[in-house]
Amino acid sequence: MLGCTGSFNSPNADPAAGPLDLYLHGYVSSRLMKQPNAPDAAAEGTPVTVAATLMDGLVLALTPNHHSCNYRSVVAFGYAEAVTDEAEKLYAMELITDNMLPARWANSRIPPNRAEMQSTSILRVRIAHASAKVRAGGPGEDRGDLKDEELRKRVWTGVVPSWTQWGDPMPARENRAGEVPEYVEQWRNVQNRDGRVGAYEAAKEAEE
16 A cells, blocks of 8 residues: 655644654545544554564575575554545645655646546544664574585575666656656666665675
């Protein structure tokens, strides 16, 4: 699902000052989107768990049991409510769109028409608590394996860095806007650079 953190009442709120809400975007008839409006929905909202993971590399050890991945993950627990106020709904839709690609909202047909607004649901999740886990660095080997010089000479160990690579934009058949806009190309290049640097930094972290 597409989502993003934010605060409709305090759009410029600093996340360090307190937890932001999590907005989730989905089709109006999906089960999750309908649940908060059910007659038996709890007053505080529907309990939900939201998880996200980014992988930074494959970690290859001497033995399969010690293989792993470098990653960043978070699990958030909270209570979901359907957003019914149109101003907040538009705020959340813009927030989620620009989180995908900065400035995209302003560079598309806006605002959404009535049919689009009616077919789209937004959930606001009030986060009660969350936990994050990060794994970085190289493999952790068995001490016995490290003493086996023949094994160490035979089996390659290390990290294969991984990151999302954004390829060359391909215009749609219906595209009449000419070349790829600068805001798209700039974002793509920065994301590719930062993703690569971050993946290699994660691989080196435990070695320093």
